[in-house]
Amino acid sequence: MDNNKLILSYCRNFERIMNTDFLEGDNISLQLVQIYKEFIFNIDINDQEDINKVRDIDEVMGKYVEDYAFRKKLQIEMRTIKVKKGNNIIRTIVESIISIFKNYELELTRKIYISRWI
16 A cells, blocks of 8 residues: 555646546547556556656656647557567557657657747
């Protein structure tokens, strides 16, 4: 139980993610929340790399909940994730989600809109 409190101290978006109501029939969002929850509560608390991944996936899922454009992009990209036989399924999906988010941020920062005032 103490580990759960420690893990949740790294997840500042946990309550918002868990309490978000998604549209009816949005199974991908429900599965993503389930993967998020399963991943964060099954990490090695002594491994700094796992802790960093928990922080990253928490940030990504927080963005997923609040940003409609990112949500649609991630839902499309989720259909292309492939897991090799013998790999940890949850860990592979989480790493792919984090990678998709980093690419999304790069694309977002590259698009600069210049408005023209008349």
